[in-house]
Amino acid sequence: MTQxxxxxxxxxxxxxxxxxxxxxxxxxxxxxxxxxxxxSPRGQxxxxxxxxxxxxxxFAGLVGAGLAAGSACGNMFASPAAxxxxxxxxxxxxxxxxxxxxxxxxxxxxxxxxAQVRLNAEGIETRTVLVTDDIASAPADQLDKRRGIAGxxxxxxxxxxxxxxxxxxxxxxxxxxxxxxxxxxxxVAFDGCTLPGAPEPLFHVPAGLxxxxxxxxxxxxxxxxxxxxxxxxxELLVSRLLEDRPENPxxxxxxxxxxxxxxxxxxxxxLFGKVEKLLTAAGLTVVEPECGELxxxxxxxxxxxxxxxxxxxxxxxxxxxxxxxxxxKGAVARRARREVNAAADRLDTDSEQPTxxxxxxxxxxxxxxxxxxxxxxxxxxxxxRLDAIAGDGxxxxxxxxxxxxxxxxxxxxxxxxxGASVRRILAAAGEAWSEKAGGTSGALWGTAVIxxxxxxxxxxxxxxxxxxxxxEAFAAAIIELGxxxxxxxxxxxxxxxxxxxxxxxxxxGAPLDRALAVAAAAAGAAADETAGLRPLKGRARPxxxxxxxxxxxxxxxxxxxxxxxxxxxxAEFIGQGAKA
Numbered sequence: 001m002t003q004x005x006x007x008x009x010x011x012x013x014x015x016x017x018x019x020x021x022x023x024x025x026x027x028x029x030x031x032x033x034x035x036x037x038x039x040s041p042r043g044q045x046x047x048x049x050x051x052x053x054x055x056x057x058x059f060a061g062l063v064g065a066g067l068a069a070g071s072a073c074g075n076m077f078a079s080p081a082a083x084x085x086x087x088x089x090x091x092x093x094x095x096x097x098x099x100x101x102x103x104x105x106x107x108x109x110x111x112x113x114x115a116q117v118r119l120n121a122e123g124i125e126t127r128t129v130l131v132t133d134d135i136a137s138a139p140a141d142q143l144d145k146r147r148g149i150a151g152x153x154x155x156x157x158x159x160x161x162x163x164x165x166x167x168x169x170x171x172x173x174x175x176x177x178x179x180x181x182x183x184x185x186x187x188v189a190f191d192g193c194t195l196p197g198a199p200e201p202l203f204h205v206p207a208g209l210x211x212x213x214x215x216x217x218x219x220x221x222x223x224x225x226x227x228x229x230x231x232x233x234x235e236l237l238v239s240r241l242l243e244d245r246p247e248n249p250x251x252x253x254x255x256x257x258x259x260x261x262x263x264x265x266x267x268x269x270x271l272f273g274k275v276e277k278l279l280t281a282a283g284l285t286v287v288e289p290e291c292g293e294l295x296x297x298x299x300x301x302x303x304x305x306x307x308x309x310x311x312x313x314x315x316x317x318x319x320x321x322x323x324x325x326x327x328x329k330g331a332v333a334r335r336a337r338r339e340v341n342a343a344a345d346r347l348d349t350d351s352e353q354p355t356x357x358x359x360x361x362x363x364x365x366x367x368x369x370x371x372x373x374x375x376x377x378x379x380x381x382x383x384x385r386l387d388a389i390a391g392d393g394x395x396x397x398x399x400x401x402x403x404x405x406x407x408x409x410x411x412x413x414x415x416x417x418x419g420a421s422v423r424r425i426l427a428a429a430g431e432a433w434s435e436k437a438g439g440t441s442g443a444l445w446g447t448a449v450i451x452x453x454x455x456x457x458x459x460x461x462x463x464x465x466x467x468x469x470x471x472e473a474f475a476a477a478i479i480e481l482g483x484x485x486x487x488x489x490x491x492x493x494x495x496x497x498x499x500x501x502x503x504x505x506x507x508x509g510a511p512l513d514r515a516l517a518v519a520a521a522a523a524g525a526a527a528d529e530t531a532g533l534r535p536l537k538g539r540a541r542p543x544x545x546x547x548x549x550x551x552x553x554x555x556x557x558x559x560x561x562x563x564x565x566x567x568x569x570x571a572e573f574i575g576q577g578a579k580a
Contacts, residue, residue: 002298008197009401012053012075019060023325026064028340030091032084034060035070038335045163045172046070046092047099049156050085051108052077052439054193055216057326058152058295059102064324065332067160069094072112075401076195076298077217077394078439079107081446082114083431089119089126091340097125097169101155101176103148104130105217110443110481111434125169129176131155133185133306135244136213136222143181149216150258150295151183153327154308154318161320179314182246186237187304189214189221193261193297195393198384202393212236216260216297219391234274237305242282249309254318255279256290256306261299265292268303275305288319294327354421358458361422365453366410368568369429373407375564376400376557383553390535390547395441399557402437402445406430426453441554444478444491451477464515468506475499489533489547491554498523498562516566520559527551527559 005011020029027034033050049059050072059071070092074080080088089098100116102108112128119126132143133151148155158179162172189211192201202219205211210228211221228236257272259265272291279286287310295304310318321330354362376383376399384396409432410425427450434446455473456466475495484490501522505515530552 002194002196005196008195011196012073015053016060016073019056019325026323026325027060030070030340031087032080033071033073033088034063035088035092035340036063036065037337037340038065039338040065040069040094040335041166042094043096044069044094044166045096045099045169046089046094047101047156047159047163047172047176048072048085048089048092049101049152050074050080050088050112051102051105051152052079052217054195054298055296057293057324061326062153062156062324064322064327065335066157066164066320066322066329067324067327068156069160069163072115074111074439075398075436078398078437078442079105079111081435081437081442082111082118083435085112085115086118089115089124093124096163097127099159099163099169099172099176100126100128101131101152101159103152103216104132104144105147105440106482107440107443110440114443114447114481127169127173129155129159129173129180131180131183133180133183134213134215135184135186135240137215140244147215149185149187150256150304150306151180151185151308153256153258153290153294154183154254154306155179157322157327158314158317160322161317164320165317175313175317178311179308179317182249182309182311182314183306184241184244184246184309185304185306186212186240187214187216187221187258187260187302188212188233188237189260189300189302190227190263191301193300195298195397198393202388211302214260214300214302216295217391217394230271231274234271234278238275238278238282241305241307246309250311251283252285252287252310252315253279254287254289254306254308254310256294256308257292258290258295258304258306259293260295260297260302260304261293262301263303268292271303287315288329352421352424352458354419354424355458355460357461358421358423358456359419361456361462362414362420362425364569365422365425365429366407366414368565369403369407369410371564371568372561373403375560376403379557379560383557386550386556387553389550391553394439395553395557398437398439398441399445402433402442405432405436406446406449408432421458422456423453423458426450426456429453440482441491441557444482447481448474448477464506464510464512467512467515468503471499471502487533487536489530489535489552489555491552491558493530493533493552494523494527494555494558497526498558513566513569516562516569520562520566523555523562524559527555530555 046069072080072085072088131148132146138145159176192203213222323332380396387395406429410429413428430449452470452474484492502519
């Protein structure tokens with residue numbers, strides 16, 4: 001259980017600050033993560049990795065010569081926000097372009113993808129290579145749907161070594177893609193991990209059993225099996241991975257036995273010895289293996305086995321020197337320190353002069369965000385428990401972090417100039433939500449709130465049709481960014497019924513408070529109905545059977561929020577906004 005902290009909400013940031021203090025010869029702190037503290041040749045590709053905190057030494061511990069140039073560090077088990085990724089990549093960029101690499105999780109894909117668009121728009125050529133090594137998360141004919149676990153290390157190491165050799169961005173990308181295509185992993189858990197401040201682990205494995213195919217974000221395994229002996233466990237892991245070999249694998253392989261938090265080194269070494277014998281018996285040559293804690297999950301009791309199938313090019317790059325806080329290989333020449341530009345580039349919320357109507361609506365927006373904050377805080381634990389059934393259990397805490405940051409930003413924006421337009425207030429709130437929440441929900445809610453504000457703009461007056469346009473913009477942003485459809489068991493399953501009911505009611509001449517009440521009822525009913533669906537998106541997808549019978553947490557939180565807004569926004573509120 002994670003016990004050393006002051007405020008659980010600050011755990012990730014304070015741990016990162018301490019990590020930098022302990023490793024200042026390797027890394028420098030920037031807004032959003034860390035970058036190398038030492039200089040690299042001008043024109044070298046910057047390999048920028050990242051993900052949620054709680055996985056040390058991934059991701060910040062792999063920043064250094066011969067490996068990553070920077071790491072974007074999100075909250076506990078939550079993707080870093082797009083702004084964090086952007087700022088880390090901007091600080092790490094050295095004139096040769098940026099390669100982003102991270103595990104294939106929905107929140108990371110959304111946030112890193114947004115950052116990539118922004119970097120490319122500014123003339124910093126940026127590419128992405130997703131890590132998809134986990135064989136338990138999708139079948140062999142759906143490699144693009146697999147998630148990334150301990151195979152992060154092999155892809156990051158190959159990309160970093162290629163960059164260190166002076167390869168250009170095309171080559172670094174090609175070799176990272178090749179390393180990912182030739183990496184396979186499978187994990188097991190004996191019990192779950194506990195988020196800082198949480199009273200219980202995210203899941204328990206029944207006594208005498210072992211969960212197979214767990215994720216690294218606290219997701220339970222996809223199946224449970226009687227607890228094996230060490231020899232039986234080695235046979236299970238090796239046989240499953242050998243059945244999933246890549247095309248033309250060859251006979252030279254890097255095995256990595258990775259502890260997830262509480263399985264100690266003596267146990268890992270014991271298991272590795274049995275794995276090595278099985279690989280040798282299968283006619284394979286073991287090359288420069290690793291055994292230890294490399295991609296963890298807080299205090300999870302579990303481990304994984306990764307195989308990287310080598311060719312001559314990959315073998316040279318895997319063996320190349322590296323010097324980072326947590327991964328060292330060979331000898332790296334001492335390097336001078338570099339100056340790091342840690343300045344933050346944030347979304348421009350310009351100081352436009354608000355109209356009277358937009359300022360009035362802005363004040364109401366601040367009040368409405370406070371109401372959303374209250375309902376999220378009230379249901380945080382419930383949402384976390386619901387998310388833990390087939391996910392990582394962070395939906396409640398992520399939503400709270402996001403909406404509390406949005407509330408603070410909205411209030412500050414309104415107070416700064418004695419009033420601000422609804423567009424400006426929602427832009428500030430949305431960016432703060434995305435920054436602090438991280439994860440899928442942070443990206444979706446942050447982007448959608450900004451889109452709703454942009455639709456409302458800075459007008460001379462507002463009508464119900466403007467509210468309908470804002471709801472349309474909110475929904476369009478969610479759909480465009482998340483790529484989800486009705487029936488995928490996501491927030492969209494509650495959002496679209498809400499949108500349709502709301503716009504229909506407004507078109508029929510209903511006042512806004514009545515339209516909200518009708519639409520909120522539709523959203524709540526639709527959220528309940530997601531219990532009968534199997535998830536087709538996100539981390540819950542590999543655990544579809546566990547999810548059956550339980551509603552989607554994103555749909556539930558959306559339903560709760562709009563129901564509270566429907567009660568908050570009464571006829572007097574609407575009248576003031578419309579007449580202003």
